[in-house]
Amino acid sequence: xxxxxASVLLTIATTAPLAAQSVSDFPNKPMTYIIPFSPGxxxxxxxxxxxxxxxxxxGEQVIxxxxxxxxxxxxxxxxxxxxxxxxxxxxxxxxxxxLQPLTGSAGYETKDLTPVNYFHYxxxxxxxxxxxxxxxxxxxxxxxEANPGLIxxxxxxxxxxxxxxxxxxxxxxxxxxxxxxxxxxxxSITAVLGGSTMAGFNYATSGxxxxxxxxxxxxxxxxxxxxxxxxxxxxxxxxxxxxxxxxGVAVPAATPEDLRQRISDIVSEINRQPDFxxxxxxxxxxxxxxxxxxxxxxxxxRIEEYTAGAKALGLVK
Amino acid sequence: MDIFGYLLDxxxxxxxxxxxAGVALGTVIGALPGLSATMAVAxxxxxxxxxxxxxxxxxxGAIYTGAIYGGAFAAILVNTPGTPxxxxxxxxxxxxxxxxxxxxxxxxxxxxxxxxxxxGAVALLLLAPPLAKVALTFGPTEYFWxxxxxxxxxxxxxxxxxxxxLIGACIGLFLSLIGVAVVGxxxxxxxxxxxxxxxIDLTSAIIGFYCMPVILDLVATAEPHLKPSAQGGxxxxxxxxxxxxxxxxxxxxxxxxxxxxxxxxxxxxxAGLVSYSEARRxxxxxxxxxxxxxxxxxxxxxxxxxxxxxxxxPTLVLGIPGTPPDxxxxxxxxxQGIKIGPTLFTTDAPVVYTFIWGLLIATLLMLPxxxxxxxxxxxxxxxxxxxxxxxxxxxxxxIGSFAIHSxxxxxxxMVGLGILAWFLSRYGFQPSPIxxxxxxxxxxxxxxxxxxxxxxxxxxxxxxxxGRPISIGIVVAALITLVFPIWADWKAKRRxxxxxxxxxxxxxxxxxxxIKIRDIAAVAFAAGFLVLGLGIWMGASEMSMLGSVFxxxxxxxxxxxSLLLIVQNIQRPVGLAGPADRIVLALDMGGNRRLLLGAVxxxxxxxxxxxxxxxxxxxxxxxxxxIANYDxxxxxxxVVWIAAGAAICTGFWWLMANILLxxxxxxxxx
Numbered sequence: 001x002x003x004x005x006a007s008v009l010l011t012i013a014t015t016a017p018l019a020a021q022s023v024s025d026f027p028n029k030p031m032t033y034i035i036p037f038s039p040g041x042x043x044x045x046x047x048x049x050x051x052x053x054x055x056x057x058x059g060e061q062v063i064x065x066x067x068x069x070x071x072x073x074x075x076x077x078x079x080x081x082x083x084x085x086x087x088x089x090x091x092x093x094x095x096x097x098x099l100q101p102l103t104g105s106a107g108y109e110t111k112d113l114t115p116v117n118y119f120h121y122x123x124x125x126x127x128x129x130x131x132x133x134x135x136x137x138x139x140x141x142x143x144x145e146a147n148p149g150l151i152x153x154x155x156x157x158x159x160x161x162x163x164x165x166x167x168x169x170x171x172x173x174x175x176x177x178x179x180x181x182x183x184x185x186x187x188s189i190t191a192v193l194g195g196s197t198m199a200g201f202n203y204a205t206s207g208x209x210x211x212x213x214x215x216x217x218x219x220x221x222x223x224x225x226x227x228x229x230x231x232x233x234x235x236x237x238x239x240x241x242x243x244x245x246x247x248g249v250a251v252p253a254a255t256p257e258d259l260r261q262r263i264s265d266i267v268s269e270i271n272r273q274p275d276f277x278x279x280x281x282x283x284x285x286x287x288x289x290x291x292x293x294x295x296x297x298x299x300x301x302r303i304e305e306y307t308a309g310a311k312a313l314g315l316v317k
Numbered sequence: 318m319d320i321f322g323y324l325l326d327x328x329x330x331x332x333x334x335x336x337x338a339g340v341a342l343g344t345v346i347g348a349l350p351g352l353s354a355t356m357a358v359a360x361x362x363x364x365x366x367x368x369x370x371x372x373x374x375x376x377x378g379a380i381y382t383g384a385i386y387g388g389a390f391a392a393i394l395v396n397t398p399g400t401p402x403x404x405x406x407x408x409x410x411x412x413x414x415x416x417x418x419x420x421x422x423x424x425x426x427x428x429x430x431x432x433x434x435x436x437g438a439v440a441l442l443l444l445a446p447p448l449a450k451v452a453l454t455f456g457p458t459e460y461f462w463x464x465x466x467x468x469x470x471x472x473x474x475x476x477x478x479x480x481x482x483l484i485g486a487c488i489g490l491f492l493s494l495i496g497v498a499v500v501g502x503x504x505x506x507x508x509x510x511x512x513x514x515x516x517i518d519l520t521s522a523i524i525g526f527y528c529m530p531v532i533l534d535l536v537a538t539a540e541p542h543l544k545p546s547a548q549g550g551x552x553x554x555x556x557x558x559x560x561x562x563x564x565x566x567x568x569x570x571x572x573x574x575x576x577x578x579x580x581x582x583x584x585x586x587x588a589g590l591v592s593y594s595e596a597r598r599x600x601x602x603x604x605x606x607x608x609x610x611x612x613x614x615x616x617x618x619x620x621x622x623x624x625x626x627x628x629x630x631p632t633l634v635l636g637i638p639g640t641p642p643d644x645x646x647x648x649x650x651x652x653q654g655i656k657i658g659p660t661l662f663t664t665d666a667p668v669v670y671t672f673i674w675g676l677l678i679a680t681l682l683m684l685p686x687x688x689x690x691x692x693x694x695x696x697x698x699x700x701x702x703x704x705x706x707x708x709x710x711x712x713x714x715x716i717g718s719f720a721i722h723s724x725x726x727x728x729x730x731m732v733g734l735g736i737l738a739w740f741l742s743r744y745g746f747q748p749s750p751i752x753x754x755x756x757x758x759x760x761x762x763x764x765x766x767x768x769x770x771x772x773x774x775x776x777x778x779x780x781x782x783x784g785r786p787i788s789i790g791i792v793v794a795a796l797i798t799l800v801f802p803i804w805a806d807w808k809a810k811r812r813x814x815x816x817x818x819x820x821x822x823x824x825x826x827x828x829x830x831x832i833k834i835r836d837i838a839a840v841a842f843a844a845g846f847l848v849l850g851l852g853i854w855m856g857a858s859e860m861s862m863l864g865s866v867f868x869x870x871x872x873x874x875x876x877x878x879s880l881l882l883i884v885q886n887i888q889r890p891v892g893l894a895g896p897a898d899r900i901v902l903a904l905d906m907g908g909n910r911r912l913l914l915g916a917v918x919x920x921x922x923x924x925x926x927x928x929x930x931x932x933x934x935x936x937x938x939x940x941x942x943x944i945a946n947y948d949x950x951x952x953x954x955x956v957v958w959i960a961a962g963a964a965i966c967t968g969f970w971w972l973m974a975n976i977l978l979x980x981x982x983x984x985x986x987x
């Protein structure tokens with residue numbers, strides 16, 4: 001017991017001044033960046049883009065670790081058990097971190113998580129394959145009106161941004177479609193390309209690698225994407241659907257305020273690197289700059305939107 | 318042709334060194350259960366950012382293919398698949414090693430892996446764009462049937478014991494349900510515990526199911542772990558002779574591996590299982606499979622290394638990663654500014670073709686590198702005294718299950734499942750059907766529910782399941798695999814009965830008990846499983862419709878098979894006692910040592926988060942050394958053993974904390 005107490009005191013004695021000093025020269029060793037998903041998806045790719053700029057911006061490397069499980073909940077529920085020294089950070093994604101606690105016991109509450117910066121989002125988009133009969137969204141809507149339920153959308157997972165967007169699309173267009181959840185963007189794009197489903201509700205990023213094998217009918221961004229100048233937004237077509245998966249960086253709750261600010265600044269600075277901007281936009285990501293001071297307001301607005309949406313759409317029991 | 322020009326680019330000294338180092342590193346990482354290709358590739362990606370793209374890719378690809386191959390070592394020598402891809406290698410590899418043919422098994426695995434790897438890489442080199450279309454012809458229905466096909470292997474694995482095999486499969490399928498459902502989003506069977514939210518981790522389950530029983534049996538007797546080989550060495554000449562005789566099997570297994578590798582999400586474990594199943598079906602002597610038939614190793618290892626080349630096809634052509642390591646490599650390519658997709662093979666031809674040639678060279682280098690590492694691995698597993706081998710293997714299981722997510726809970730699960738698996742296998746419920754259920758469960762479920770949703774939407778449900786040409790092909794293959802072993806077994810029994818010759822060649826009681834008497838324990842287990850089935854059914858009542866279809870099906874199946882087992886045993890005559898080896902807790906020395914080891918392993922994984930990894934591990938290592946020791950060695954030997962234990966533990970601890978950069982548990986000490 002004495003040893004335990006002594007070691008606790010020793011830990012406090014040694015770490016407290018360190019934490020206070022470290023902001024000026026933070027980081028002075030490699031940081032660990034946990035991705036709560038398997039590699040290959042949008043989370044992985046956006047973090048790899050960040051990783052390639054990290055050393056130039058901070059002088060230290062960042063190490064990416066994957067901790068997939070339970071649609072991200074596995075990692076997020078453990079976020080606050082990580083040390084709050086600033087060297088452990090985690091990617092955080094809405095609507096996941098809002099919907100998961102709403103729809104069941106995810107092992108964490110949205111308010112337990114500490115995002116310090118949201119740096120991009122991947123807008124939802126409707127895809128069909130090259131051979132599809134649909135060339136415009138209107139054709140698809142007309143077909144869905146004539147054949148309720150017959151249009152099948154492949155999407156990434158249940159209770160995801162894709163799922164929410166598909167339900168919202170049904171509501172806005174006054175049609176009934178069938179949403180088929182797949183285990184990630186890769187399998188769901190495969191289903192669209194192979195014609196297993198008639199269309200897909202995926203992220204705009206999925207369209208970049210496929211060239212002309214896929215056709216994007218509409219995208220849920222506020223403005224047209226630089227990578228797809230010919231694809232109309234839902235807004236232009238008269239549907240109020242803007243959104244997607246918003247990705248940010250979160251820290252354990254124990255992280256002191258000044259380090260939170262510093263990490264947020266690092267993320268924002270990477271967001272301003274020309275190479276990073278070019279790679280991200282070419283890949284279909286939409287950059288945003290929600291720094292630490294703007295995060296609470298941004299999250300509160302999203303929570304309101306998703307909660308209302310999820311309730312109206314029956315995702316919340 | 319142009320593509321041969323790129324061969325010269327791949328042959329630069331730097332690329333050759335990277336390929337060699339990558340293969341060697343990959344083989345070692347693959348051989349250690351739990352340390353996966355994904356982990357190695359993920360850690361090394363940042364180093365490739367500053368390299369020339371082709372060189373970086375060659376290094377990553379070499380590690381990947383080396384790791385898939387290296388998994389065979391652990392499978393053959395300690396009955397534990399080093400990666401999930403080599404699950405089926407354990408079926409015949411370990412029996413071969415046990416009877417003294419371990420060296421030969423390693424040789425065969427090496428040759429088969431190299432051939433499989435070459436076939437996959439050549440397919441990637443010459444046929445990638447057309448082959449990518451294969452990935453697209455596989456819809457949810459085909460994935461469902463492919464998983465069902467994999468499950469039919471259970472019939473072959475549990476001949477004479479089919480009902481227990483099927484019950485095992487149901488348990489595995491049930492385990493695959495635990496956690497958040499991909500389809501439907503329900504949280505299923507977590508008992509409200511946070512640790513189960515992410516599901517049962519496949520790798521830790523495999524380590525527990527296969528490796529824990531081996532360690533428990535290791536300490537129970539004084540006999541050596543593997544029978545020393547009479548000839549010694551790897552018997553390479555014999556291995557070459559054996560594999561050249563099996564040219565067709567090699568080629569077919571490699572093609573199966575390549576095709577399954579192309580399917581995103583299927584992966585090396587399914588390729589190995591399907592190929593194994595095909596090899597067994599088409600063999601003249603299917604009965605020897607699972608008892609040390611080299612064909613089983615050839616089929617699995619050729620197929621799983623062929624998935625490496627196959628997996629790159631959708632990754633490079635469609636931007637859809639075939640496997641997790643492919644996914645990381647895809648990310649590395651994007652960071653290098655290379656645009657993945659159909660045009661990649663023309664716009665970035667130099668990078669892509671140089672990489673593919675590099676992958677081929679790395680695969681060829683696997684032969685010398687693998688044989689060299691294999692020689693040392695085999696020799697040391699045979700020579701190391703049990704008192705050091707047992708704790709080392711135990712340490713590796715704990716490291717392996719911990720390292721996947723830097724999570725001690727996975728290690729706790731591994732030990733728990735391992736002890737459970739040992740009990741179940743004592744009563745005839747073998748681990749392989751359970752693992753098969755766990756591997757294939759989520760693929761089967763997602764495929765089934767997606768097919769159901771799509772079929773329902775269009776009102777063509779029967780056509781969706783049974784009307785697609787590829788599906789029909791898979792269903793037919795599955796039916797043959799399912800029925801053939803049962804039929805062959807029945808025919809053989811008939812012949813035996815007619816000849817009235819006592820069964821003398823079957824010494825393995827768990828596969829074919831000689832006298833069928835009423836098995837009270839099996840009835841008790843069946844009753845337990847019946848209750849479990851009921852629990853699964855009731856637990857499904859609060860789920861969404863999508864989330865509850867599969868659990869209900871499994872609950873019903875489990876109930877039916879359990880009832881069948883009870884009825885079957887009630888009909889049998891009452892015996893005086895079960896077979897002697899089933900008296901589990903007989904308190905002889907062996908049983909005591911097992912109990913002690915189980916307790917130490919449990920204490921180990923529960924004390925790690927409290928005390929710290931290194932201190933707990935060294936203490937456990939020394940305790941297990943004492944448990945596994947049957948001699949009275951002099952004090953000096955003890956000192957050497959303890960020093961070796963401390964060195965091994967510290968070495969691995971340092972490797973995890975500083976090279977793999979895992980988050981080590983914050984204990985009181987360290």
